[in-house]
Every structure is written in C-alpha cells, then in structure tokens.
Amino acid sequence: MENTLDRLAAGERATVSALLAPEGERLRLLELGFVPGRPVAALQAAPWGDPVAYAVCGSVIALRRSDARRILVQ
Amino acid sequence: MEAASGPVVALVGNPNVGKSTLFNALTHLRQHTGNWPGKTVEVARGSFSHRGVTYTLIDLPGAYSLHPGSAEEEVTRDFLLSGEAEVTLVVVDATCLERNLPLVLQVMETAWPVAVCVNLMDEAARKQIHIDLPKLQDLLGCPVAGAAARSGRGLPGLLDCLADTAADPPPPPRRPSLAGLCPCRRAAVLSEEARRIAGAVLTADQAAAHRLDRRLDRVLTSRAGxxxxxxxxxxxxxxxxxxxxxxxxxxxxxxxxxxxxxxxxxxxxxxxxxxxxxxxxxxxxxxxxxxxxxxxxxxxxxxxxxxxxxxxxxxxxxxxxxxxxxxxxxxxxxxxxxxxxxxxxxxxxxxxxxxxxxxxxxxxxxxxxxxxxxxxxxxxxxxxxxxxxxxxxxxxxxxxxxxxxxxxxxxxxxxxxxxxxxxxxxxxxxxxxxxxxxxxxxxxxxxxxxxxxxxxxxxxxxxxxxxxxxxxxxxxxxxxxxxxxxxxxxxxxxxxxxxxxxxxxxxxxxxxxxxxxxxxxxxxxxxxxxxxxxxxxxxxxxxxxxxxxxxxxxxxxxxxxxxxxxxxxxxxxxxxxxxxxxxxxxxxxxxxxxxxxxxxxxxxxxxxxxxxxxxxxxx
Structure with missing residues (x-):
C-alpha cells in the first residue's frame, strides 16, 4: 500500500518507493540514502512532533514532516 | 609557507567521522590553518614524516558528497579535481559504514590513488560491529586500514598503507563508468553499491548495535523528556x-x-x-x-x-x-x-x-x-x-x-x-x-x-x-x-x-x-x-x-x-x-x-x- 513517509508511525518500517521532490532536493534525499527500494524506519518524533528521526542507510536522519511528505513508501 | 615539499596527501570524509582528530594525531602541532584562495573556507595544512619521507597533509572540509551543495563541498571537489594530491585518504566511520561508502566511491571516480581509513574501530568494537577489512579492500579495490585515531591505535599501519600507496600506486579498479548518468541516477547507483559492499563486509546485529543510542534518544529527544x-x-x-x-x-x-x-x-x-x-x-x-x-x-x-x-x-x-x-x-x-x-x-x-x-x-x-x-x-x-x-x-x-x-x-x-x-x-x-x-x-x-x-x-x-x-x-x-x-x-x-x-x-x-x-x-x-x-x-x-x-x-x-x-x-x-x-x-x-x-x-x-x-x- 502506497503511503507518504511522514505518515509512518514511530517504530514502523517501510520501503522507499518514489521521491516527489524537485530535482535539487531529490539529489540531497538520494545522497542521504532515501533511495527507491531501500528500507526505512521511523524512529521517533521530536518533542513537538516535528521533525521525525528516520533510520536509513545505517544511520539516523531527521526530516521535517513537510519534506517527508514528498517521499512515497510502501 | 611550503616548507614541506614531499608527497601531498588529501584528507576527505563525511562530517563527524573524526577526520580532524586523525589530522591532529598524524601532524601533532605541525600544522596551520589558512583560507583557501578566493574562498572563505578554512583548510588546515600539516606535515608528518614516515620512513624518512615528509608528507604534506591537507584536511579538506567535511563533505557528504562531491556534488557541491555548499562552499565546503565545492572546495573539496575542486581540490580533488586539481590533481594536486598524490594520495587521497578517505576517512570513514566504522559505526556507520554504509552512510560513508558513497563518498568513497565518488572520490575513487574523481581521484586516484585512493586509500581508505576506517576510523572509530574502537567504537565499532564496543557496539559489536565487526568489519571484514580485507574483504572491504577487495570489494573497493583500494588499500584499506583500520584505526582508532582518538587513542592512536592503528596509526602505524595507516602510515605504512599511505606510504605504500604513494610510492607504488595500485592500478585503478575497473568499475562501470557512471559518467553518462544524471546526478540523481548516479546517487542511486552509488547508494546501492554502498549497500551491497556494506552488507558483504559487516557482521553486526544492527538493532543491538544501536540499542543504547536509541534508548538515549528516547529520553533525550522525547516529548516529555x-x-x-x-x-x-x-x-x-x-x-x-x-x-x-x-x-x-x-x-x-x-x-x-x-x-x-x-x-x-x-x-x-x-x-x-x-x-x-x-x-x-x-x-x-x-x-x-x-x-x-x-x-x-x-x-x-x-x-x-x-x-x-x-x-x-x-x-x-x-x-x-x-x-x-x-x-x-x-x-x-x-x-x-x-x-x-x-x-x-x-x-x-x-x-x-x-x-x-x-x-x-x-x-x-x-x-x-x-x-x-x-x-x-x-x-x-x-x-x-x-x-x-x-x-x-x-x-x-x-x-x-x-x-x-x-x-x-x-x-x-x-x-x-x-x-x-x-x-x-x-x-x-x-x-x-x-x-x-x-x-x-x-x-x-x-x-x-x-x-x-x-x-x-x-x-x-x-x-x-x-x-x-x-x-x-x-x-x-x-x-x-x-x-x-x-x-x-x-x-x-x-x-x-x-x-x-x-x-x-x-x-x-x-x-x-x-x-x-x-x-x-x-x-x-x-x-x-x-x-x-x-x-x-x-x-x-x-x-x-x-x-x-x-x-x-x-x-x-x-x-x-x-x-x-x-x-x-x-x-x-x-x-x-x-x-x-x-x-x-x-x-x-x-x-x-x-x-x-x-x-x-x-x-x-x-x-x-x-x-x-x-x-x-x-x-
């Protein structure tokens, strides 16, 4: 089932399926390890619910929900 | 300013991998920091001697990739492209190898010879992450040395590795060229390659290795705490x-x-x-x-x-x-x-x-x-x-x-x-x-x-x-x-x-x-x-x-x-x-x-x- 990354609950795992971000930003996301086909897990949200920390590519990257919305996962 | 005229070694790595610690450990106090010509990015130069040869070590700014997103990354890329370095030493963090490998692969496309220093081996051991260094060397096709720069462990081996690479550069490994690909496609391919290599050389229970980190984060970044x-x-x-x-x-x-x-x-x-x-x-x-x-x-x-x-x-x-x-x-x-x-x-x-x-x-x-x-x-x-x-x-x-x-x-x-x-x-x-x-x-x-x-x-x-x-x-x-x-x-x-x-x-x-x-x-x-x-x-x-x-x-x-x-x-x-x-x-x-x-x-x-x-x- 297709979903956006920001809707992942803490502790939930998924696989990146597509990036909807514009060109320059897409490159950054790919370099951070958000590559289609790659597993990703939501770890936890910051104290005010945003940003959220994700386990990806063997390390932890925090993204704001508005940016995570542009990453499709399933 | 250039007193040392020996081989030039460029130090490259992601931020947070202990690159500066390694730089300090190798050069002690024989170093100085100066601005790059025309740019306000600080680049430190130092020197060290090994087997009677004096090397110049250049600590390039930390970079996640050579595709410039910041002034720092541009300086790093331009320096590597200039071919001034006899050897490029890429420093990686043993506790998150996969995150660091895309940069290694990118550097290998840009400059040669390249040697890799797998730093923070002590931290990795503490987290029970084991890295098969000989296998990593095989898969990458470039010399690899493990070290713990903070305690000085592994530095003699690293120096030997650098000296050998400088004196007798190994032939560049044959890899499929990525030159024709668009930056995004390239990043995806490199990331996939990094994942394959990391998967082959790492033996670690990822969840167990980072359990303490996650627990600390659950307190230190939680809603209540x-x-x-x-x-x-x-x-x-x-x-x-x-x-x-x-x-x-x-x-x-x-x-x-x-x-x-x-x-x-x-x-x-x-x-x-x-x-x-x-x-x-x-x-x-x-x-x-x-x-x-x-x-x-x-x-x-x-x-x-x-x-x-x-x-x-x-x-x-x-x-x-x-x-x-x-x-x-x-x-x-x-x-x-x-x-x-x-x-x-x-x-x-x-x-x-x-x-x-x-x-x-x-x-x-x-x-x-x-x-x-x-x-x-x-x-x-x-x-x-x-x-x-x-x-x-x-x-x-x-x-x-x-x-x-x-x-x-x-x-x-x-x-x-x-x-x-x-x-x-x-x-x-x-x-x-x-x-x-x-x-x-x-x-x-x-x-x-x-x-x-x-x-x-x-x-x-x-x-x-x-x-x-x-x-x-x-x-x-x-x-x-x-x-x-x-x-x-x-x-x-x-x-x-x-x-x-x-x-x-x-x-x-x-x-x-x-x-x-x-x-x-x-x-x-x-x-x-x-x-x-x-x-x-x-x-x-x-x-x-x-x-x-x-x-x-x-x-x-x-x-x-x-x-x-x-x-x-x-x-x-x-x-x-x-x-x-x-x-x-x-x-x-x-x-x-x-x-x-x-x-x-x-x-x-x-x-x-x-x-x-x-x-x-x-x-």
Missing part, C-alpha cells in the same frame, strides 16, 4: 561554572590585585614619573588583572564541559529538539547549532553558519547570532547576578544564580526566535528550504583530550585575545580618566555627553561609555565602568565582589540599574571581531549594519521598558 533534559544539562553546566568559578576567581583576584602595590613600589623605586606609574599599575595592569581573574575560571570550567557535550554527540539533538520553533520562525534547525557555538564566541558562531546551505536561512542565523551571550559576556552577567539578584551564600546562592543565568539564556533564545521570525517576515522573506539533520551515534567523550583541546584551543585563545585588547584598552581608559580638559577628565566629559541617552536606558553615561569602549572585546565593560567611577575619586580601589557592590551602589546603582545593564549586556551591538566576521561572511555593509542594529534595538527597547516599569513600580 527532551526539553527538560536540555534545560537541566544547560543548568548543570551553568551551575558548575558559577559555583566552581567563585573560589578560584576570588583567589586569583586577591593574588593579582595584591601584586599591584608591589608593582607600584617597583615603579617608584625606579623613580618613574607619576603618570607612568599610574598608566602601568592602574591602567594596563589593573584592567588586565581583572580580565584574567574574572574570565579565566568560568571559561576554564564552561569550555571543557561544553566540549564534553559536543564530543558525546549531544548538540545535534539540541537542533532536533528545537527545530519546531525554528521552522515556525522561518529559519533552519541547524541555527540551534550555530547558537551553541555563539555561546562560546559569536565570531565562531557566525562562521559556523556555513553549515546552513540555504542563503536566506544562513543570513537569518548570521544576523541573529549576537543575541546569544558569548563567553566574554558571561563574567559580567555572573557578577551582576551574584551582586544584585542572587546574593545568597553557599549552595542556594549558586543554584539561584545558575537558574537566573539559565533564564538569561532562555530569554536570549526567545529573542533570537522572535527576531528570526521578524526577519523572515520582512527583509528575508521566503519559503523554508528542505531540512535534513544527521543524528550521529553517541560517543563516549575522551576526558583527557577534551580537557586539553578545550583549554588550549578555546580557553587560551579567547583569553589571549581578551588580554591583548585589555592591556591597550586599560592604558586608553587611564589616559582618558587622567587627562583633564577644562577642569574635568576626558573620560567624565565623554560620559557626561552620554549621560542623557544613558539615563534614558535606565543606566548612566559611564556605563554607556564603558559599553562603547568594550566594542573591541566585551570582557572589559565591567573594568571600564569601575575605572570610570573610581576616577571620580569616591573610592580608591577594589579587591573583591562585596567591595564591587559598594562601589556600584555608591554611584547610584539600584536593582533596576543592574537589570538594565544585564539586559544591555545580553542585547547590544556585536563586538568588533564579530562585526568583522559578519562583514566577511556576508560581504555586505548593509547586512552588517542590520546585524548591529537588530540586537541594539532589542536592548534599547527592553531597557526603556525596564526604566518605565521602575518609574511606576517601586523597585
């Missing part, structure tokens, strides 16, 4: 600083001020004229002694403690916890990191704003950095708090003092957020850029090294700068206080001119003049105020804090005056070094002027509010 933990940590540091600095400060001031009379005697015995005696003993010596006695102890406690937090990997968590507010203010979450740097020194904080890539958000961070009280202002804040607001003795006094100092910092953060919001609603309008922040693994800080590094690099550096400013400033103030024009000293004449605006802000002319004289370095504001009052002749000298209070109250200070001075210390124009750095970073007199006007306006508004309140309420 994140902010309280942050405030408690900061309060703890401030309390240790205030409580711990008290005794050595008093001891130092007794010692240093006690030496003033012998110095005067010495000058007299050499039959020095009265003006020389006064200029040296009361001007240069007294101001310098004050700066040393009052600044050294808090800095020697604060800097190491803060470096410990930095070393442990806590600071990115601060940015993570605070990003929500920065997002709402239209700013970047990494601004929290630059503010932390600003707590040490605003000039460093302004320079640190390079970690923010979006120009709009970087400007916001630069323009508002001076809102954070730097270490040069801490002693003034601490003295004011101890004298007027938390006068109690012992544990309660120091706890109340730390709480008030924490309050000052919280106020500074709130003002930073407000003015950031103001900027992004007016002159720096725009959409927030994409935000990403790596939360690196927590690391056990190495006490000894933190102590040495923070004392040498930070404390002595900042103190040295303060003293070089304090000595001539002391002379200048003494001259101003002792040259009379029309029956009144120059100092008091100038103070008289500033009396009006000073009164408007709830202070007086002497205080305002002291702030102006403190433009080269904030540390000298208090001694300037004192010299101004003392030259008026009401009192002859001071030894310790209680006497200081007596001098201030004799000159009309009330709690409201102290509060105004406190607020103005927090919010006024940035110091000279910071202004220069802002101008260098923005290359614009207009933005520099705004960076001066913004905190000044905040200080003026807050001080006039205090004066109004004091007029209405009996304080």
């Amino acid at each position: 994140g902010i309280p933990a942050m405030l408690l940590l900061l309060a703890g540091i401030l309390w240790l600083t205030m409580a711990g600095a008290n005794v050595p400060s008093e001891w130092l001031s007794r010692l240093l001020f006690g030496l003033r009379e012998p110095l005067r005697e010495l000058l007299r015995s050499l039959s020095a004229p009265w003006w020389l005696e006064g200029a040296v003993a009361d001007g240069i010596y007294q101001t310098t002694a004050w700066v040393v006695a009052v600044m050294l102890p808090p800095m020697a406690i604060f800097f190491p403690l803060f470096t410990l937090l930095e070393d442990a990997g806590y600071l990115p968590r601060v940015a993570f916890n605070m990003d929500h507010f920065f997002h709402r203010a239209g700013a970047h979450g990494r601004q929290a990191l630059t503010m932390c740097m600003g707590l040490g020194c605003n000039a460093c904080g302004v320079m640190g704003c390079r970690i923010i890539q979006s120009p709009r958000e970087r400007l916001i961070a630069i323009l508002t950095n001076a809102f954070m009280p730097c270490n040069g202002r801490f002693p003034t804040l601490m003295a004011l708090i101890a004298l007027f607001f938390a006068a109690g003795e012992g544990l309660w006094g120091s706890l109340a003092g730390a709480a008030l100092l924490l309050g000052c910092i919280v106020l500074a953060v709130v003002m930073t957020l407000w003015s950031s919001r103001l900027l992004s609603a007016t002159v720096l309008r725009g959409l927030p850029s994409a935000f990403s922040l790596e939360l690196p693994p927590y690391r056990l800080p190495r006490l000894g090294q933190v102590l040495v590094r923070s004392l040498l690099d930070r404390t002595l550096f900042v103190l040295g700068r303060a003293v070089t400013v304090a000595a001539p400033a002391g002379l200048l103030i003494w001259v101003a206080a002792n040259v009379t024009v029309g029956g009144e000293s120059l100092f008091l004449r100038l103070a008289g001119l500033l009396e009006g605006p000073g009164r408007f802000l709830g202070m007086d002319g002497v205080i305002l003049l002291a702030f102006l004289l403190g433009f080269p370095a904030n540390e000298i504001v208090m001694p300037c105020i004192l010299m101004g009052y003392l030259s008026a002749g009401s009192l002859t000298g001071y030894q310790d804090l209680p006497q200081l209070r007596a001098i201030l109250t004799a000159n009309g200070w009330s709690a409201a005056t102290a509060l105004s001075v406190l607020l103005f210390t927090l919010f006024h124009f940035p110091c000279g070094t910071t202004c220069l750095t802002i101008w260098r970073e923005t290359k614009s007199p207009r933005w520099t002027a705004l960076a001066i006007a913004l905190p000044l306006a905040a200080g003026v508004i807050l001080c006039s509010l205090v004066r109004l309140a004091a007029a209405v309420l009996p304080l």
Whole structure:
C-alpha cells in the first residue's frame, strides 16, 4: 500500500518507493540514502512532533514532516 | 609557507567521522590553518614524516558528497579535481559504514590513488560491529586500514598503507563508468553499491548495535523528556561554572590585585614619573588583572564541559529538539547549532553558519547570532547576578544564580526566535528550504583530550585575545580618566555627553561609555565602568565582589540599574571581531549594519521598558 513517509508511525518500517521532490532536493534525499527500494524506519518524533528521526542507510536522519511528505513508501 | 615539499596527501570524509582528530594525531602541532584562495573556507595544512619521507597533509572540509551543495563541498571537489594530491585518504566511520561508502566511491571516480581509513574501530568494537577489512579492500579495490585515531591505535599501519600507496600506486579498479548518468541516477547507483559492499563486509546485529543510542534518544529527544533534559544539562553546566568559578576567581583576584602595590613600589623605586606609574599599575595592569581573574575560571570550567557535550554527540539533538520553533520562525534547525557555538564566541558562531546551505536561512542565523551571550559576556552577567539578584551564600546562592543565568539564556533564545521570525517576515522573506539533520551515534567523550583541546584551543585563545585588547584598552581608559580638559577628565566629559541617552536606558553615561569602549572585546565593560567611577575619586580601589557592590551602589546603582545593564549586556551591538566576521561572511555593509542594529534595538527597547516599569513600580 502506497503511503507518504511522514505518515509512518514511530517504530514502523517501510520501503522507499518514489521521491516527489524537485530535482535539487531529490539529489540531497538520494545522497542521504532515501533511495527507491531501500528500507526505512521511523524512529521517533521530536518533542513537538516535528521533525521525525528516520533510520536509513545505517544511520539516523531527521526530516521535517513537510519534506517527508514528498517521499512515497510502501 | 611550503616548507614541506614531499608527497601531498588529501584528507576527505563525511562530517563527524573524526577526520580532524586523525589530522591532529598524524601532524601533532605541525600544522596551520589558512583560507583557501578566493574562498572563505578554512583548510588546515600539516606535515608528518614516515620512513624518512615528509608528507604534506591537507584536511579538506567535511563533505557528504562531491556534488557541491555548499562552499565546503565545492572546495573539496575542486581540490580533488586539481590533481594536486598524490594520495587521497578517505576517512570513514566504522559505526556507520554504509552512510560513508558513497563518498568513497565518488572520490575513487574523481581521484586516484585512493586509500581508505576506517576510523572509530574502537567504537565499532564496543557496539559489536565487526568489519571484514580485507574483504572491504577487495570489494573497493583500494588499500584499506583500520584505526582508532582518538587513542592512536592503528596509526602505524595507516602510515605504512599511505606510504605504500604513494610510492607504488595500485592500478585503478575497473568499475562501470557512471559518467553518462544524471546526478540523481548516479546517487542511486552509488547508494546501492554502498549497500551491497556494506552488507558483504559487516557482521553486526544492527538493532543491538544501536540499542543504547536509541534508548538515549528516547529520553533525550522525547516529548516529555527532551526539553527538560536540555534545560537541566544547560543548568548543570551553568551551575558548575558559577559555583566552581567563585573560589578560584576570588583567589586569583586577591593574588593579582595584591601584586599591584608591589608593582607600584617597583615603579617608584625606579623613580618613574607619576603618570607612568599610574598608566602601568592602574591602567594596563589593573584592567588586565581583572580580565584574567574574572574570565579565566568560568571559561576554564564552561569550555571543557561544553566540549564534553559536543564530543558525546549531544548538540545535534539540541537542533532536533528545537527545530519546531525554528521552522515556525522561518529559519533552519541547524541555527540551534550555530547558537551553541555563539555561546562560546559569536565570531565562531557566525562562521559556523556555513553549515546552513540555504542563503536566506544562513543570513537569518548570521544576523541573529549576537543575541546569544558569548563567553566574554558571561563574567559580567555572573557578577551582576551574584551582586544584585542572587546574593545568597553557599549552595542556594549558586543554584539561584545558575537558574537566573539559565533564564538569561532562555530569554536570549526567545529573542533570537522572535527576531528570526521578524526577519523572515520582512527583509528575508521566503519559503523554508528542505531540512535534513544527521543524528550521529553517541560517543563516549575522551576526558583527557577534551580537557586539553578545550583549554588550549578555546580557553587560551579567547583569553589571549581578551588580554591583548585589555592591556591597550586599560592604558586608553587611564589616559582618558587622567587627562583633564577644562577642569574635568576626558573620560567624565565623554560620559557626561552620554549621560542623557544613558539615563534614558535606565543606566548612566559611564556605563554607556564603558559599553562603547568594550566594542573591541566585551570582557572589559565591567573594568571600564569601575575605572570610570573610581576616577571620580569616591573610592580608591577594589579587591573583591562585596567591595564591587559598594562601589556600584555608591554611584547610584539600584536593582533596576543592574537589570538594565544585564539586559544591555545580553542585547547590544556585536563586538568588533564579530562585526568583522559578519562583514566577511556576508560581504555586505548593509547586512552588517542590520546585524548591529537588530540586537541594539532589542536592548534599547527592553531597557526603556525596564526604566518605565521602575518609574511606576517601586523597585
């Protein structure tokens, strides 16, 4: 089932399926390890619910929900 | 400058992999930092000898990729493309190998020969991550050496590896060329390749390896615990600083001020004229002694403690916890990191704003950095708090003092957020850029090294700068206080001119003049105020804090005056070094002027509010 990354609950795992971000930003996301086909897990949200920390590519990257919305996962 | 003419080795790596630690471990103190021609990115050069050959080591800025996203990454890429390096050494973090491998692969496409140093092997062992180094060497097709730069383990092997690679470069490995692919496709391919290699050489239970990190994060960045933990940590540091600095400060001031009379005697015995005696003993010596006695102890406690937090990997968590507010203010979450740097020194904080890539958000961070009280202002804040607001003795006094100092910092953060919001609603309008922040693994800080590094690099550096400013400033103030024009000293004449605006802000002319004289370095504001009052002749000298209070109250200070001075210390124009750095970073007199006007306006508004309140309420 297709979903956006920001809707992942803490502790939930998924696989990146597509990036909807514009060109320059897409490159950054790919370099951070958000590559289609790659597993990703939501770890936890910051104290005010945003940003959220994700386990990806063997390390932890925090993204704001508005940016995570542009990453499709399933 | 190029004394060493041996092979050039370029050091490349992601941020946070211990690249600088390795650089320091290899070069010891044979290094110097300079700006790259035409760019304001700092590049350190050093040298080391191995098997009778002297190598030049160049520490290139940390980069996640060679596809330039920042000035730093551009410098790194351009240097590698220039072919100046005989060997490129890529440093990777053994605890997150997969994240680091894409850069290794990119560098191998750009430069050859390449050697890889798998650093932090000790941390990896602690997390029970095992890396098959021979296999990694096979799969990458370039020499690989494991090391733990912090303890020096594995460095001989690394040097051998570098020497072999430089003397007899292995043939470049044959890989499918990525040259024809678009950057995005390339990044995906490299990432996939990194995943394949990491999967083949790593044996680790990923969940178990990072379990402690996740547990710590669940407390330190949680909804319930994140902010309280942050405030408690900061309060703890401030309390240790205030409580711990008290005794050595008093001891130092007794010692240093006690030496003033012998110095005067010495000058007299050499039959020095009265003006020389006064200029040296009361001007240069007294101001310098004050700066040393009052600044050294808090800095020697604060800097190491803060470096410990930095070393442990806590600071990115601060940015993570605070990003929500920065997002709402239209700013970047990494601004929290630059503010932390600003707590040490605003000039460093302004320079640190390079970690923010979006120009709009970087400007916001630069323009508002001076809102954070730097270490040069801490002693003034601490003295004011101890004298007027938390006068109690012992544990309660120091706890109340730390709480008030924490309050000052919280106020500074709130003002930073407000003015950031103001900027992004007016002159720096725009959409927030994409935000990403790596939360690196927590690391056990190495006490000894933190102590040495923070004392040498930070404390002595900042103190040295303060003293070089304090000595001539002391002379200048003494001259101003002792040259009379029309029956009144120059100092008091100038103070008289500033009396009006000073009164408007709830202070007086002497205080305002002291702030102006403190433009080269904030540390000298208090001694300037004192010299101004003392030259008026009401009192002859001071030894310790209680006497200081007596001098201030004799000159009309009330709690409201102290509060105004406190607020103005927090919010006024940035110091000279910071202004220069802002101008260098923005290359614009207009933005520099705004960076001066913004905190000044905040200080003026807050001080006039205090004066109004004091007029209405009996304080």
